[in-house]
Amino acid sequence: MIEVKNLEKTFGDNHVLRGITEHIEQGEKIAIIGPSGSGKSTFLRCLNLLEQPTGGEIWFDGMNITDPKCSIDKVRQKMGMVFQHFNLFPHLTILENITLAPVKLKLMSKEEADKKAYALLERIGMKEKADTYPAMLSGGQKQRIAIIRALAMNPEVMLFDEPTSALDPEMVGEVLDLIRELADEGMTMVIVTHEMGFAKEVATRVMFVDEGIIKEQNTPQAFFDNPQNPRLKEFLSKVL
């Protein structure tokens, strides 16, 4: 589904990604862990070209999306993204946050989009918040809205960039529960996270990104119980 070929990214002199080649299959749930500054978020943001790679190629559904001729807006409609800081639109109501993109992109009529939004809100038990503004929600609620905002586009894959890192501890659970539900339904997802327990439980594959490359990857069981790379051993001993 996603094919990454020798991906490189530099910011000025800073060589953040040093050649990542990877293949992500439909239905996989990939957790990416690594120390801060390792390039894991940059890797994720390259997948939908929020960061423009400086080298290599990314293929999605058989299309080379790093080709300048590729219509990236169309590709992004199929790749939902959830940010660390939620990035809800503060000037729009919750309902408008969810329906803006599908309606403006003419993927749904206003009625269809509203119906879909209400169904999604119902699912996370926040239907009564439809006409309120993001400023009135808690962090956990905001992030769950951000997730269903992405879901309203019917994406084929969901990218999560540290979705719980900005949350108060007591709100992490509700967000992880929702992500876990999506995983159980078969959504393909790539999650950059610091929640090791969650990665172990939900992921089908865990990657350790360090110094701009994938230093080790494995099934969660083998990854956490029997790490090989010395840097990974050191990292795990610090965070577990």
Add this chain to the structure above:
Amino acid sequence: MFLQGFGNTLLISLFAVLIGVIIGLLVGIVRVYHNQTGGWKILDGICRAYVSVIRGTPMILQLMIWYYLIFASLDRDYVLFVAILGFGLNSGAYVSEIIRGGIQSIDVGQSEAGRSLGLSQVQTMRFIILPQAIKNSLPALGNEFIVLLKETSVAGTITVIDMTQAANLVRANTYDAFFPLIAVALVYWVLVTGLSALLKRAERRMAKSDRS
């Protein structure tokens, strides 16, 4: 004479604000786009030169240049049009800086969220960035509108009979300075106070999403 002056002051202010806002939006967007992507180099250069020239020279001089140089051959009947253009172009430079600041005050995550949903750069600007930028800019924009309204009092320089010029003519003809000057000052004050109230209402309406 007062009524004519009053009408002209309103006319110039209204249309100049309109021109100013349109130009300001366009120039502001061009400048932000260039700052963020490095594109539109020539267009950005033109916009920068425009802002620099307008802000670097006195309003009254700009008005004279429009009237006595650029539109020197234009029929006298169009002097009001020249005034509107002069004030509008002047205001546009200031509005563009206000808009630029407003857009740049919006967190980059907003634009990333819009783009990640598949919205184009233009749609993201229109539906996500600009509404928030304008809301943030409203106090500064209001200030600019008030300044503009009062600045139109120099229109008399190019023979427009605006409110101030009318008062001055009445003063010269009647040898009474008190009544016309104080009366017109009062009218300006009422206009500005009314405008402030309108702006405050607009601010309050746009702030409805802030309540938590």
